[in-house]
Amino acid sequence: MTTILNHLSDRVAIVGSGIAGLVTALVLAPQPVVLISRTEPGSQSSSAWAQGGVAASLGEDDDPGLHLADTLAAGDALCDAGAATVILKAAAEAVARLESFGVRFDTAPNGCFKFGLEAAHSRRRILHVAGDGSGAAIVQALVDAVRQTPSITVLEGLDVRRLLISDGRLSGLLCSACDDAIVIPSSVAVLATGGLGGLYEATTNPIGNFGQGIILAARAGAILADMEFVQFHPTALASSRRPLALVSEAVRGEGAILVNDRGQRFLAKQQGSELAPRDVVARAVSAEIAAGGRVFLDARDAIGKGFARRFPLIDRLCKEAGFDPARQLVPVQPAAHFHMGGVATDLDGRSSVEGLWVVGEAACTGLHGANRLASNSLLEATVMGIRAAHDIAGRSTTKSVVHLSELPRPADLASVRPIVSRHLGVLRDGDGIHDAITRLLPQAEGDTPSADPALVGLAIAVFAALRQESRGAHARTDFPLTSPHAERRQMPLDTIINVARSMAIVPAARCMRRA
Secondary structure, eight states: OEEEOGGGTTSEEEEOOSHHHHHHHHHHTTSOEEEEESSSTTTTOHHHHOOSOEEOOOSTTOOHHHHHHHHHHHTTTOSOHHHHHHHHHTHHHHHHHHHHTTOOOOBOTTSSBOEEOOTTOSSOOEEOSSTTOHHHHHHHHHHHHHHTOTTEEEEESOEEEEEEEETTEEEEEEEEETTEEEEEEOSOEEEOOOOOGGGSSSBSSOTTOSOHHHHHHHHTTOOEEOTTOEEEEEEEEOSSOSSOOBOOTHHHHTTOEEEETTSOOTTTTSTTGGGSOHHHHHHHHHHHHHTTOOEEEEOTTTTGGGHHHHOHHHHHHHHHTTOOTTTSOEEEEEEEEEESOEEEOOTTOBOSSBTEEEOGGGEEOSSSTTSOOTTHHHHHHHHHHHHHHHHHTTOOOOOOOOOOOOOOOOOOOTTTHHHHHHHSSSEEOHHHHHHHHHHHHHHHTSSSTTHHHHHHHHHHHHHHHHOOSOBTTBEETTBOSOOSSOOOOEEOHHHHHHHHHHHOOOHHHHHHHHO
């Protein structure tokens, strides 16, 4: 039986309750909104787990031009400079909006903002809230504001499984609640569903996040962009915990160093050392581990006894794993952390599907290029939430004929995660990428619970196969050089599948290759 919630048909539907979704809902007020969340709002979002803060060029020695230069350099020549300029210049407005919703950024004794330093930034420009608990504090303030906004209806416990399309435009959302099918009729929706780190065995993201927004939009006809670029944070806490706890690079910003199990500071000669761009540090850490070694974060001399006061959350996480960062080396490893690709959108968050906007990590605006500059993500989520809300504001939601479809089963990542982890990690090669395509394609084309995550993994693999170079977060051992021609790529889902079919290795050929 399918229940159609016709009484919500006049509302903008927002899927996801991280910073991007919450900001969009709040800025749209008093226009009626229904906010859809799989769990209690904010509780299972990457935003809430962010230890870094909001990158904003508001210091006296800083300006948007310097911030742009750092962003373009980190993005390895693949950023959309126009989009980056617009988003970074909006930092002051974004910070003011967050403050108006109850966010209280950390300040120095003189009452001015207290700025932190993170990798590849030429200035101290990171605004934090509650030290290293920025994400949780920001999300909590926004959730409190949402709860106090009468125009926002919150629906918890709903999992959106498909977008419904009628006459070429959005007409509704097919959801599941306790295995019952529920349809929310809507001609205007915003996807703010976060990233895809859950496709990897080692991730700092909620393990259920496999790119749901990406596949919802792609199945509805949206164009995908830059899917190969998955950023691996170089310093996740190496432990049995899943997902892995993050050790923010703000710790390295305060002087902590990385050493191998021989005590060598292996990044000492690298430009920027431990504060080089994340892709550089992640590859270096990964290479040490691949060679059979271990990597440790050493904060003893730089921070020492002040660690718990400066980084209370990280201190607690380390001690839970059996390490005291003030006195001991802390073992670290790379982990999937952020996706630079996603649903291609314009600077108002519009996708190629009429009636569908996408904001936050599920979207690809071009800001991040091949490698995200630290803490630009929370800024982008806020700015794009504001811009999408302004673009949607005042639009009338029209009732459409809803063509019902069968409710898909819940996604199962068990058979996809090992393939993606093995072949689409920090270091890639052609044989591995094509093996991933061959193994993921049958699942992606099937009608099993693994189909949706397999399609997302397949998109990463196809984009990775076509990028025969190393650039930013995409590193290929068989193509170690960077091409002199920087090229972004966009494709719809049917093209991705057709390319995958042409690349899939037939079993006999695969056996011969391995012989």
